[in-house]
Amino acid sequence: MAASSGKEKLMEEEEVLQAVILADSFNKRFRPLTTRKPRCLLPICNAPLLDWTFESLALAGVQEVFVVCRSHAELVKDAIKDSKWSKPGSGMKIVPIMTAKETFSPGDAMRDVYTRGLVTSDFVLVMGDLVSNIRIDDVVRAHKERRRTNKDAIMTMVVKPSGGMHRTRTVGESAVFVLDPETSECLHYEHVQGHPRAKGINIPREIFAAHPEIDIRNDLLDCSIDVCSVEVPSLFQDNFDYLDLRRDFVHGILTSDILMKNIYCYIAEDGYAARVQDTRSYESVSKDILSRWTFPLVPDDNPPGGHIYELTRGNRYIAKDNTVVLARTSIVGRNTLIGSHTTIGEGASVVASVVGQHCRIGAGATVRNSYLFEGAVVGAGCTVDRSILGAGAHVKDGSRVPRGCLIGEGVVLGPDAMLQPFERLSARRSVEEVAAAAEDDDSDIEEVESSQDPIEKNGLGKDTNAVVWPRGRPVDEEEDEEGPENFQNQRFMRLGDTLSDIDDGDASSSSDSDSDSSSETSDFDDHDSISGHSDLSLQLTDAGSVSGGLMADEEFRTEVTQSLERAFSEGHSVDNAAVELKTLRMASNVPLTRVKEAVVAAIVERIPLVDGDARVQRTAIGTMVSRWGGLIDRIGGVDPVETVTILQAHCASSTRMPLFGQILAALYQDDIVEEDDIRAWHALPNAQPEEGADALAENMRKCWMIGTHMIQQFDAQGSDTETESETETEAESEAEAQKRAQKPAATPAAAAVSTSAPATKAKAAPPSDSSSDESESEAEAPAVAKSVPKAVAAPSPDTSGESESESEAEGKPAAVSATPTMKPAPPPAAIAARTAASEESESESEAEGKPAVVPPTPTIKAPLPPAAIAELVPAAKAIPVAPVIPAPTVSASATTEEKSASAVPVAKAVPVSVIQTPASVAPTAKAAPAPAAAPVATVSGSTAYRTVPAAIDSSEEEGSSEEEESSRANTQDGESDDGMSDAISASDASSANPSTTASANASEDESDSS
Amino acid sequence: MVSESRSAPANRSVEVLAQRLRRRQVVGSRAAALETLLVLRQVIAKARFSNLEQLVAVIRDAGRRLVEAQPKEHSVGNTVRKILHHIREEFHAATRGTVAAKPVSFSISKFVLQGQPRKQAVVPKAESKGTLRENDPDDPDSFARGLKPVLMEAIQDVLDELETVYDNISKNAKDHIHSDEIILTLGMSKTVEQFLKSAAHSHNYSVIVAETAPSYDGRVMANSLSEAGISTFLVPDSSIFALMSRVNKVILGAHVILANGGMFAISGSLMVATAAKAHSTPVVVCAGQFKLTPLWNLYHEYGAHDFGNPSDVLGFENGDLFDKVDVVNPYYDYVQPELVVAYITNDGDHPPSSIYRLLKETYDDEDNEL
Incomplete structure (x- = not known):
């Protein structure tokens, strides 16, 4: 993307602050809400997430934004074109970048950014689901200041101290940061997830040697706002195995002894920033917005969607254009947002919910802690609890939608539908749609549709057009048991999941692998995770300091076991096997002892x-x-x-x-x-x-x-x-x-x-x-x-x-x-x-x-x-x-x-x-x-x-x-x-x-x- | 009509300011008023119009966008109104040539006799003559050409007024504060700061500054005052009532002065004013004229208190409390007119009861709704 000479001249005069938005989630946590819409266009408090992200960047004075879109790229493009941001005077130039369907990870997207040569100077890297009012320009300033003295400071991550049990801090995906308290250099990064849970983290000894004082923090909310230098995309290009920004890139950079790059943290004391990375954080960010943590990005002040709301006592926001019809006997509870042209019937109550535009809530219906997208209809006498209703979803009279349900766009339910908790429903696609989607890679939906069980539909009412998505643990899931997308970990990210039963789940899962003595390494985690997630932070804060094994170790262990298995079965020479192990050790950066352990273990078990x-x-x-x-x-x-x-x-x-x-x-x-x-x-x-x-x-x-x-x-x-x-x-x-x-x-x-x-x-x-x-x-x-x-x-x-x-x-x-x-x-x-x-x-x-x-x-x-x-x-x-x-x-x-x-x-x-x-x-x-x-x-x-x-x-x-x-x-x-x-x-x-x-x-x- | 006369760069600057206002990047009423003024000057300079209505429409359009961008920053709207008022005045001065402007001073008796003061100035509008001719078909720009220098002058007047507002307010300071008095104040208001400092030139007195939680602006104020050599006490908000009996005068700043004589001021002001009332301590409010707002029922709107970020009250790190506690953090309190003794403005001192009159002088009625 060669900048024109005029633009270059402009940049010399005053450097244009660029930003890259990765407008794709690269996961499927919002399914089925995201089957027809990318996640970044899902509304939160009645404004698309992408608009919140733009607004956050605009606050920082970003002038040029590249939006990297993958899924539903056309929709994103159109949305950008129609939004206020592409009007003159918006002060931001937004360039949608369509990346290939083969971009499966943030890492791939960064490589794409590199190959296109988009960024020319330090830039802000955010995800397309960011809600923030942090002064990113301060971060940029700090970053540039640091760059002046230290050319190796390639990145500044914005983190926010949030305390152990903050609702916005996802248990499913958090991290331990090891920081130098003085310079707030990030010395070590360790990804932590809800399941399998890490018992401790390994901190390289050199860190202790080089720094007289270190902070080990697990209370930091990763805002996923990064101020990156130009070389960051090229680092992705060089290291083709970097997939995730944090788990691979940050961890990789910090543990690499070749690259010698530094990453810093910016601990934002003021301001708010959070990602809507799963349905659970969707809820918590919504609540944060309604309770004004994102001020001035609040519905009555400067909502990115552009609709003006009137604030009344108890954080009730009602659209200001006098189109909302509230029946005299209806109850609008605290922390509620009601969009324009919405009608709420007699005796209905809406509490702690967000109701989109053009919604209808029937007489006597109860909507609690739920999120209704535009045009959703809740029939008379329905109960909707802690769920998300997609645009145009229609829940007919007398239905019950219990906690955790995700009801996709255009789904019709009922009358008298009785859903299970955590049900996920999407509308059966019409024939044309199926044909149109044939070239898309939406194999998921097809799978779901083909595997419909007629019995399952009993609870959905007679007028339904819904398709039930599989509940519980997917049968064929073996791909990513370690990564954050495994089923157990997903539960930490699920809307409305209290996780009260997660103990049992873990205990059983641990016992079934107990018999396999060679995998005892993985058992350890399970044994510990029995104690539930509440003590996670505690565990990590006191025990996570120095030693113990961690996932990286586990991974390495399994790798070694596998490679030895191969060596044994294929009869490699000892030398060859040794070379392979050495390489492995270098790659995973583990001490020699670990290798030895693994080798001894493998031999003994053999x-x-x-x-x-x-x-x-x-x-x-x-x-x-x-x-x-x-x-x-x-x-x-x-x-x-x-x-x-x-x-x-x-x-x-x-x-x-x-x-x-x-x-x-x-x-x-x-x-x-x-x-x-x-x-x-x-x-x-x-x-x-x-x-x-x-x-x-x-x-x-x-x-x-x-x-x-x-x-x-x-x-x-x-x-x-x-x-x-x-x-x-x-x-x-x-x-x-x-x-x-x-x-x-x-x-x-x-x-x-x-x-x-x-x-x-x-x-x-x-x-x-x-x-x-x-x-x-x-x-x-x-x-x-x-x-x-x-x-x-x-x-x-x-x-x-x-x-x-x-x-x-x-x-x-x-x-x-x-x-x-x-x-x-x-x-x-x-x-x-x-x-x-x-x-x-x-x-x-x-x-x-x-x-x-x-x-x-x-x-x-x-x-x-x-x-x-x-x-x-x-x-x-x-x-x-x-x-x-x-x-x-x-x-x-x-x-x-x-x-x-x-x-x-x-x-x-x-x-x-x-x-x-x-x-x-x-x-x-x-x-x-x-x-x-x-x-x-x-x-x-x-x-x-x-x-x-x-x-x-x-x-x-x-x-x-x-x-x-x-x-x-x-x-x-x-x-x-x-x-x-x-x-x-x-x-x-x-x-x-x-x-x-x-x-x-x-x-x-x-x-x-x- | 409006759109054709708009030119892109002026439009752009309005947009930019609107966004900055929306994002609260313009802090302070005076700053907002100044910015608005500069933008409007640009708008007027670029505007094409051939009669007064067109010009007014252009300004109102720009002003409306600015006001909508940030309805809680009333000084923006006030500035727009003020400019409109000045333009009309200049226009009439220009067209009527020799007809001198009405004497500015009014009295109750004259008010009764003359009716509404502004009306009188507006009445002779119909017979516009002189060098300026509206809607000249031969040369549509002639009107603009003729009027623009005058307009710029008018704007410059407003600008000067804004820039000297602190000085003008504080020039009477020594008449309000006497030696050995104890003054209580709240928050960090530039106006009050200047006022107190100016009084310190001639008198020796003490100031008690309340910390003003949750913003703790009082600390900044206390620092600034003590640096200026004023004997200053910084006290927690909770001790305001206890100290009130010893206080001779309460001096507050204001965010908005309403037509009924009430005002919005930093949260805590109501408490101070009520405590002062209980001790019959006079409450004096220092504010620039640009804070006069032709609204009186603002306090009916819950949102007018401008609820801010809960983080000042409850730290973000107390995450476990989030679901259990609703934090209400209003920036402003509404202080009823009964609690205020006098407003000290750059336009003289006024009791709350005569604010409405001041408003009528300052703005045109037709501009109350932009």
Whole structure:
């Protein structure tokens, strides 16, 4: 659109302020009212929305307006031509732009604006359904001022503080703004919608680093008035995937580390601005207009429609041209607008409603909180409540239109029609119309018309020409379940929906996806959303501060899962898969940890569960891990300790909990995780949750226990290799035993001859613990006891926010707040008992069966107070120190395996049975291990699973980042290496080993030593 | 007739002003009056007419559009009326040549004798002679050519009057305010501000300014006054009655002065005036003549109070109250004539009871309805 030279000259002199109106809603929330009319031509307070928008812009001194229209573009064009705006002296030049039907999003429209080269300077971008009296020129001035110093300030968004529960602020679509209070730069933008609800938001750490003070606000009403620089359309052009102005563009710009553009907010303290973006906001904006929030754009002063109304007490507006006929006994209630040429019959009452021109309301009819467009007729004795009646709609005598109904243009109802709440009706089209519309893409209507059920029409009266639109959740809706257009979220935007029942809806929707364990991520939202929308703002204001997962995360997660699924099924190479994941990570801008989580989760879930046959299971795990395990390290940031932590967290919340030990062993054997890493992880305060917190913590603990066993095994093995690890192992190990030789042997050995455990603990405490734990390294025996309360922080069952804060302060009791202890935590008891047991029965391998059976008796019912543990531990400490007795160990392991195999038929694999014992023993000791653990994992897993990454996050944010910590651990490690005692050499030796792969390792070791 | 004589640019300027008025971008009665005057001058300068009726029609048409754009800003209509009045006067002066204008001063006795003052001036209209000839078929523009300079002069007179209105009002200030008096005022009225400041030149007195919620214009006023060296007290509105017993005089501004002697003034004025009445404290209103409005029943219209935005009263952020509370935020109060002692205008001081007469002098009856 080349401007003429004359115009250019004009612009040089005084810059013409341009505006772009996107006069299309790009959604269908007003259907069926918008089947024959674009939304921007729907009247609000008897003036088309577009006129309100023009008026808002005119207030700001905008001189040139481009109206981008898509649907019903001709109508918009004609409306503009006929309006007062195209008369000379209007001061605004309005240019309708017809964009292609293929423009499906604001982003597309912006690209169109770009290709046409419409804007030449900073411009105002608004939607075609804006009602505002904000002085946009002030915003423009502020924007230009900022541009002078900062060329990267490309956009200024107008927001308005509105408080949490403002009627005009839609719950269905709002946002969290992270602002710099001083410059009001928007640092982060997070879209929030009613469903699925976000539990928190993720704020990039850099923001905290760069800004000493930030405001996180969820009380801002997005007026969707943007002052944009010229490059904004071109940014849309460059980023072809930007669809929505906010969710994609603003979020994209702010999170992009390439573009380096700034977006600012203008917090409008004065003035009013709101969009009519759904039927609910239609109502609230109407009410705002009638109660004069939009002053001077009020019906009696400067209504955009040009009709003059007379204001009488109680915000009653009646057309001033003396054409309104009010029957003597009719009642016109407060906050009501009555258009010219309208007749209201005897005894009729109109309350808090807007009645258009040429309407008729019959005798005795009641119209409450409703919006009647031009020419609507309400028959005698009808009741219309909280509904919208389209132009020319005719509700015949005696009908009832309950809340939330949208009655399209020209619909005839009744007589005596009884509608359901939230019914949507449109008039059946005549044959010509259908033909005319054939080329249009209005497949909706056809669909609706074709799927008419004659039974449904019973309530509509005999003269009706109405077509009923589908109620409730559309069957085929899967496209946009995440976006704001999903059905549940739509309800937040629906006129008259009190949402009182939304709880049930959510609960049911969450329960049906519960069974699918791979989608537990989405379950979290559902669990939270049960609490209804009223606490949304509260939730967001306190918990939404720093951590937790958000939708973007969810999206990413599903993406990763999908891409891994593909990789798995199509057999990509590990490298290729890794590249794909890296790209994904870049695209979604998520921390590495998330990727790792997703990968670990995917791998674990991919392992087929084999019932009964432990050997097959083990093979399955082995193949899986050896095929894909490398991916974990390949995605970047090799950190085996973290890997184990993630594995633990995932297993704890998954049905594959029993596999933890085996997976860990497999990882170990594939050299993805080294022994040191396992030790480091094991000593991590996060790794071992407080006993008895909840089921998840329980599972976490179990995993930790497995780790304990493994470490014991390492220790044992270390000493084994020193002396000689007996041929019994070989005897016992069959063909496939090579692989598990180390592992299964290790674990039961550790469990069985727990003597070795306290032994190492007591004496070898420094090396094993110090590898990661700061202060405990000196503490000798009570290491176990101590680390129990210590481990509290990480998997606190509470909200992410809380756990995050707790993990910093290592307060122990605070974190245990929520979940009452579901089962008393047996593990420490079990250990203690076992140690005690094994103390006396050191050499007799018969005693090995005991640990599984004995523990139930004494200490199960109550969680042990730390004191009790401490008491028990000295007992363990009393055990003779170093003398690890190699021979019995190994043989014991063999026997244990046989024994437990006979005792617990399910678990052939010893590790499993050992792990399971505490769990199965605890409550009633009769449920089979696996099922007993599974439901627990899913119920509480949802909360705690989330908290773990949060805790990790926070530990990263704490300033002493992980590297620091690990480096400290390393130095400590080094120190402790120096001060290594003889007894340690055992474990050390075994930890020195793993240069060779574990499977080979075991046999080699044995052959070496022999 | 009207449309043909309209020229596009003048029309445009009328439209622009109408829109600005409609959008309330012109703030203040005086500003509105000035703008109107400038636009009308443009209209007249561009207008083509060959007799007085055509000219009057042109002006009335433009004026009507302006008034309709913002019926609550009465100074627009008043200015139009005033110009019409002046034009007629000038016209008669020009056509009747030597016939001198009637003496401006009237008295009750003369009023009775002469009947309506204006009538007399209008009567000799029929025998229009002199240099100006209406409807000259040879040269239709001759009338306009001849009259225009006079008209411009007339408009300039009005303009001068408007520009000097504050000075003219406040020149008598020292006669109304005496030393050591305590004056109470309300809101931020330029007229009152000038008035008080001018009185401060010669007298030493104190001013109590009420905050004037919800606009809190009183704070601005108090600042301005104390900067001028007047001892000023800013008090909350609630203490007005309590302080009234100590106040010697209440001085208020006005938005509109009605023909019955009542007035519309910033909300809170009625309370002040009533409190003053209770304490028999005189209430004096300072206002320019352009606020005189030939209407008397404005207070029958609920909307005349000019209900504004509720946001001054109830913040937008209190969203949860919106559905439960109806906020009424009128800009103006109607103060009955009984509560006002005198109006101080640039045309002298008048009791409310003689406002109607002032109106008759200022405007022509036929213009009351534009």
